Amino acid sequence: MNSLERTEVHEQVVEKVSQRFEAYGYHKVRTPAFEAYDLYSKIDSSIPRRDMIKVIDPTGEVLVLRPDVTIPITKELSHVYGRLTSERRYYYIQEVFRQTGPNLSPIEHTQAGVEFFGCSSPEADAETIALAVRTLKDLQFAGIKIEIGYPALLDSLIEQMNMDSRQNSQLRQLILSKNVAELQGLLRELKIDGQLAAAVETITQVYGRPEHVAAKLAGLGLNSYIDGIVEYIQEVCRLLEIYGCKEEIILDFSLLNNMDYYSGLIFQGYVEGIGRPVVMGGRYDKLGEAFEADLPAIGFAIEIKPIVESIEGKMIVAPASRSVGIYYGRAELEEAIVLAEQLRDWHYQVVISPLQNQEKNDSSAYTVLLQKEGNAILTNEESHQSLTTAEVGMFFEKEA
Amino acid sequence: METLTIAMAKGRTSKRALRILAQMGIQFSIQPEDSRKLVFTDDTETIKLLQVKAVDVPTYVEKGAADLGVVGKDIVMEDVPNVYELADLDIGRCKMAVAGFPETKLRNNTTLTVATKYPNVTKSYFDQKGFRTDIIKLNGSIELAPLIGLADVIVDIVETGTTLKENGLVILEEIADISARLIVNKASYAIKTASIRQFIDSMNAEVK
Numbered sequence: 001m002n003s004l005e006r007t008e009v010h011e012q013v014v015e016k017v018s019q020r021f022e023a024y025g026y027h028k029v030r031t032p033a034f035e036a037y038d039l040y041s042k043i044d045s046s047i048p049r050r051d052m053i054k055v056i057d058p059t060g061e062v063l064v065l066r067p068d069v070t071i072p073i074t075k076e077l078s079h080v081y082g083r084l085t086s087e088r089r090y091y092y093i094q095e096v097f098r099q100t101g102p103n104l105s106p107i108e109h110t111q112a113g114v115e116f117f118g119c120s121s122p123e124a125d126a127e128t129i130a131l132a133v134r135t136l137k138d139l140q141f142a143g144i145k146i147e148i149g150y151p152a153l154l155d156s157l158i159e160q161m162n163m164d165s166r167q168n169s170q171l172r173q174l175i176l177s178k179n180v181a182e183l184q185g186l187l188r189e190l191k192i193d194g195q196l197a198a199a200v201e202t203i204t205q206v207y208g209r210p211e212h213v214a215a216k217l218a219g220l221g222l223n224s225y226i227d228g229i230v231e232y233i234q235e236v237c238r239l240l241e242i243y244g245c246k247e248e249i250i251l252d253f254s255l256l257n258n259m260d261y262y263s264g265l266i267f268q269g270y271v272e273g274i275g276r277p278v279v280m281g282g283r284y285d286k287l288g289e290a291f292e293a294d295l296p297a298i299g300f301a302i303e304i305k306p307i308v309e310s311i312e313g314k315m316i317v318a319p320a321s322r323s324v325g326i327y328y329g330r331a332e333l334e335e336a337i338v339l340a341e342q343l344r345d346w347h348y349q350v351v352i353s354p355l356q357n358q359e360k361n362d363s364s365a366y367t368v369l370l371q372k373e374g375n376a377i378l379t380n381e382e383s384h385q386s387l388t389t390a391e392v393g394m395f396f397e398k399e400a
Numbered sequence: 401m402e403t404l405t406i407a408m409a410k411g412r413t414s415k416r417a418l419r420i421l422a423q424m425g426i427q428f429s430i431q432p433e434d435s436r437k438l439v440f441t442d443d444t445e446t447i448k449l450l451q452v453k454a455v456d457v458p459t460y461v462e463k464g465a466a467d468l469g470v471v472g473k474d475i476v477m478e479d480v481p482n483v484y485e486l487a488d489l490d491i492g493r494c495k496m497a498v499a500g501f502p503e504t505k506l507r508n509n510t511t512l513t514v515a516t517k518y519p520n521v522t523k524s525y526f527d528q529k530g531f532r533t534d535i536i537k538l539n540g541s542i543e544l545a546p547l548i549g550l551a552d553v554i555v556d557i558v559e560t561g562t563t564l565k566e567n568g569l570v571i572l573e574e575i576a577d578i579s580a581r582l583i584v585n586k587a588s589y590a591i592k593t594a595s596i597r598q599f600i601d602s603m604n605a606e607v608k
Contacts, residue, residue, distance in 0.1 A: 145590040166528060179485040208593065250590060271588040275464010277587070 007201060009312045010110070013304060014093050017112045020135045024127070026091040026114050031072040033095075037062040043261060043290050051098045053107060065097035068263070070284065070299055073115050073264055078293035085245050087118035093304075113281075113301035120285050120296035122232055125265050128238035128298045132269055132279045133245045139307060143272030144248045147281070148236070149255025150265050153229050157200055157222075175204050175254050194222075204254045211238035213251040236265065261287045267300070275277060324365035324396075326352040332370040335389050339370070342393060344399040368392060402595050404447055404588075405465035409454035409475075413492040413580045417470045419570055420489060421447070423606040424599075458483065458583065467588035467596065473578045474557050478518045487582040487600050490607050496521065496575040499564055500546050500553035506572060508532070515545030517554040525555070525575050543567045 053065040093112045174183040187197040206216045266282030281300020288295030328336035341349045367378040374386040440449040457471035458481035511532045526533045545551040
């Protein structure tokens, strides 16, 4: 499949995703392609500055090609409401532009995302995660797994360690790679208190079903702040079970923030056959504060391209059920045009072409041959020979 | 059990890693090290082995082309791939070190020219020490650089030290201990958790 034909798969994916989002009461929104650079530089380290594609407008103002959708939606909403009095559910399917990784990697990514404003509760979190799971199920993926974490939990422990920034980033890298052996070494080297060190090691390692993870954490005897987080997450998981998502849920409290504006619960989703996360999301209750507004919210974005690439390999490309190819002999051109126009009125998808081009065209559900020797209609199951042009018309009128 | 794909660095570590796999009961009827084939399936058809260049192992694993990878810590340090690092195979032990002529003093008052295969590791090591550096990336025979005046010192992995010695060089500072590590794709870990945990447990049992 070439990249142009891939568009068809892309559209199918987008349609399925939109249907699912709308079934949960989300409304489609669009944001501008260009945003002020200041908007993004204002929100501290949400998106690395060097990743953004910058352009300069005629007045010398620096603009960026939309590197993210959450921030502009939040900004827009904050202008309208200083405080939300009702819930708002928005979804978007748009390109975002970021220059990450080496120079040759693509900068344009289509994301389908939702933003749920106005509610900060386990119910809202569970509903949003369930929506992510349902959307991936709609796309026929097997082995869907959603990892749920809560970075504030580990952050609160790391804060107690009084490390410099280099040690901090070294520690975070070891946690992210679940490298427990070296983590133990580093904690020992930094002379971190035994109970604290043991807690960080356990949290880095523990991974899996909610009840298993909660039991391990309960054994650590941590403070009430952390107990509160664990309780909150357990409630989210309980509700997710009611949504029928028990099998898909994994708890991993060693997940760390990838977007600095997240606070509270974060999650990422994997499916079989794609080696990186296809869904990323989390709660960002504090983002509204950057615009002097109180806007509790949770959202996620799905990466469309890897999904399209993964699906297209599995798709059997069948001709559309109402596609017709009309092939005419030298003398039958006029008849072919009249017939084609008639069929198009009946909502068939029609191409016409000289007889010798039949091989060159993709197969269609119906093939019509208009020729001196008598006309024919061919489908996969049947063939009708020696028809008059009027009979050909009648055949399609009946099918229509 | 579901199939696990392992990307393994061709060369020295591969032989010893295959011995560990054999002890775990993962046997290959065709010996990978004797063959020029690049993909092997073990006799129980649960393990698929890819023989790739060492520096490419993190790429295969990060992108999910392989679930697991066996590769030297030196390459993981240089690349910092977004993967889990879940076990130390305790093979291919050596050191990442700064080496140069015995009389070379590392001082931070001039710019130090360093030749290395590991520019990222080198830069962050010297940055942290507050040294200004000029890094020259080479792909082999690093020891040559100080001899012909291309660099003041080198950063490289040192196993026995023989090559250094024969070229009149010595270790000036040790940067890190290196050994072969098991790295794991994050999506694979989420989806095949049980199989991967089982593999790691059985590997750890053989390594100890």
